[in-house]
Amino acid sequence: MNTTLRQQLATLIATPSITCTDASMDMGNLAVVEHIASWATELGFRCELQHVAPGKANLIATLGEGPGGLVLSGHTDTVPYDAARWKSDPFTLTERDGKLYGLGTADMKGFFPLALAAAHEAASVIRAGGRLHAPLILLATCDEETSMAGARALVAAGKPRARFAVIGEPTGLKPLRLQKGVMMERLVIEGRSGHSSDPALGHSALDAMHAALGELIGFRRELAERHHNPLFTVPTPTLNLGCIHGGDNPNRICARCELQYDLRPLPGMAMNELRATIAQRLAPLAEQFQVSIRSEPLFAGTPAMETPADSPLVLAAEALTGHASGAAAFGTEAPYLQELGMDALILGPGDIDTAHQPDEFVAIDRLQPTISLLSALIRRFCLSA
Ligand SMILES: [Zn+2]
Numbered sequence: 001m002n003t004t005l006r007q008q009l010a011t012l013i014a015t016p017s018i019t020c021t022d023a024s025m026d027m028g029n030l031a032v033v034e035h036i037a038s039w040a041t042e043l044g045f046r047c048e049l050q051h052v053a054p055g056k057a058n059l060i061a062t063l064g065e066g067p068g069g070l071v072l073s074g075h076t077d078t079v080p081y082d083a084a085r086w087k088s089d090p091f092t093l094t095e096r097d098g099k100l101y102g103l104g105t106a107d108m109k110g111f112f113p114l115a116l117a118a119a120h121e122a123a124s125v126i127r128a129g130g131r132l133h134a135p136l137i138l139l140a141t142c143d144e145e146t147s148m149a150g151a152r153a154l155v156a157a158g159k160p161r162a163r164f165a166v167i168g169e170p171t172g173l174k175p176l177r178l179q180k181g182v183m184m185e186r187l188v189i190e191g192r193s194g195h196s197s198d199p200a201l202g203h204s205a206l207d208a209m210h211a212a213l214g215e216l217i218g219f220r221r222e223l224a225e226r227h228h229n230p231l232f233t234v235p236t237p238t239l240n241l242g243c244i245h246g247g248d249n250p251n252r253i254c255a256r257c258e259l260q261y262d263l264r265p266l267p268g269m270a271m272n273e274l275r276a277t278i279a280q281r282l283a284p285l286a287e288q289f290q291v292s293i294r295s296e297p298l299f300a301g302t303p304a305m306e307t308p309a310d311s312p313l314v315l316a317a318e319a320l321t322g323h324a325s326g327a328a329a330f331g332t333e334a335p336y337l338q339e340l341g342m343d344a345l346i347l348g349p350g351d352i353d354t355a356h357q358p359d360e361f362v363a364i365d366r367l368q369p370t371i372s373l374l375s376a377l378i379r380r381f382c383l384s385a
Helices: 004-015 030-044 113-120 121-127 150-156 205-226 271-289 311-320 334-339 364-383
Strands: 046-053 055-065 070-076 094-096 097-100 136-141 165-169 177-181 181-190 238-246 256-264 292-297 325-326 344-346 361-363
Touching: 004 113, 030 046, 030 055, 030 113, 030 136, 055 121, 055 150, 070 113, 070 271, 070 364, 113 121, 113 364, 136 150, 136 256, 150 334, 165 256, 165 311, 165 334, 165 364, 181 205, 181 271, 205 256, 205 271, 271 292, 271 364, 292 364, 311 344, 311 364, 334 344, 361 364
Parallel strands: 070 136, 070 165, 165 344, 177 325
Antiparallel strands: 046 055, 055 136, 094 097, 097 361, 177 344, 181 256, 181 292, 238 256
């Protein structure tokens, strides 16, 4: 492994960029994107920082110009860590048994030095006064592990534009072209309290919730019967009843009950249609139980994503890796890049079972194959006509 690559990896790992829904643990990513921008600038990339929130930014680094082109994309934040369960300091790149340990090695700050190494050939074409057939864009986002705020800001700004995108999330260097969506929703039922001795004195939100749960479980069964995609380990959509809170005392009619659930649609299932169907199925219960029923998303939701099996990017990655493309069991920024008009593929050197775990690592023997693979994709989509 060359020293530049190792130094860049060590620098990114030594620059904490934890994000967390608990604000007291949430950090910015500016120092990370500034390191990447300085290395990209040395190679001849034009760098643009898109500020998303205080201390948080996306980096769009572009080599060459014109329409089309290839994006190499990653997120710069990591999840929090369990200090006591790490064998070495999570912020010190540490080599042991052919592996490089550190928080973010696999998921996924480790991808950026590899993408930069792969860009050398394209950079030398430009330095020699030549032109790329289509641009090469290095994209580094913020807040992927929490709110996807970085990816959302890109969609809102309508950039970057390109034809293809590789997202270097940990896939063990196997291409993944599908992922499920994620919806988290809240159902609030409000009735009227009253003395428990006489049901006519109130309208029970709990009784209505019992019926609503039955509807949701029935809907889940129907979804599983109607939708099936064998490329996923769990081949059907899922609907998880996550938590429920209601009422206060056994001798009072329950006035309010709230349920939160998680729905993971397959590609081809639209989130707004799912929300409309659920609302339609629950609506009659309001009349029947004399309560109000309100459904609302806990966050905007991430749509499911499918890149066509015959996309030139999928075919090229399958030929180069020798692996048929599959489906991700985890969420990524792919749906947002797809919304920006790119065929997105998830493909990176780490292993997903080491991500979000103590002693996260990337295997040293994955590094050069990743650089070779990315270099071949750059040659195919940016250098040749
Ligand atoms: Zn990740």
